[in-house]
């Protein structure tokens with residue numbers, strides 16, 4: 001049996017332009033960090049240090065770029081959503097991370113001239129973002145821009161609104177479904193084989209020593225956190241609720257308060273990584 005797929009962010013009801021438009025402040029505050037262990041894993045695996053150069057593609061609000069900055073000489077955070085970049089800058093300021101540069105751009109830009117400006121790279125990370133990209137050509141480009149022995153790492157975690165099975169998660173999903181026609185279906189924990197697994201994709205695009213590391217944890221959410229998390233999702237952004245966003249939020253809060261906590265979530269952060277041959 002294969003592990004569950006790393007991509008757990010359905011893109012079915014993607015609003016036009018950037019799918020994360022209107023989520024940015026919720027994303028920055030409420031989307032979970034990956035924690036120390038996955039970052040330490042990458043630092044060890046690619047022997048990161050003062051001489052290392054990292055790219056975090058689809059960096060969002062800096063959930064990887066900023067903690068990684070403490071372990072590399074230079075980090076570039078790149079994302080097509082300018083407001084996300086602003087949130088990331090703020091996170092870097094707060095963390096006193098002065099060795100991060102921010103670029104507004106997508107995987108397509110990386111495949112163009114921008115790639116030459118960020119190379120040579122020791123490692124490229126992509127957290128909860130790879131599924132938005134033209135993946136094969138992007139992996140080829142990353143491999144070109146990476147120094148031998150360096151590599152690529154795809155981070156993911158558990159999207160609980162569609163895959164969680166706890167009673168409070170049912171309640172959140174049911175509430176959202178009353179407001180949104182195009183909410184992605186509830187899959188439950190996924191155990192079936194999946195198409196284009198990322199480990200195989202990395203190997204198909206010239207990376208070697210491909211491996212997957214998993215880090216389990218249980219987290220507890222507050223009502224504010226649950227509301228913020230839901231609004232951080234591309235398919236539940238405030239923009240997707242439109243004028244009903246306030247009504248949805250009020251109803252969700254009421255239903256969660258009535259249910260009572262604790263709102264526990266089982267989470268697994270997974271990192272799939274591969275190395276460019278020396």
Ligand SMILES: C[S@@+](CC[C@H](N)C(=O)[O-])C[C@H]1O[C@@H](n2cnc3c(N)ncnc32)[C@H](O)[C@@H]1O
Nearest residue numbers: 058059060063081084106107127128129132133
């Ligand atoms: C779910 S967020 C992930 C943010 C952050 N990496 C993290 O791990 O929390 C996905 C990010 O991918 C970005 N994105 C969407 N399409 C992209 C593309 N074609 N190239 C690069 N990034 C993209 C979005 O703007 C968004 O900030």
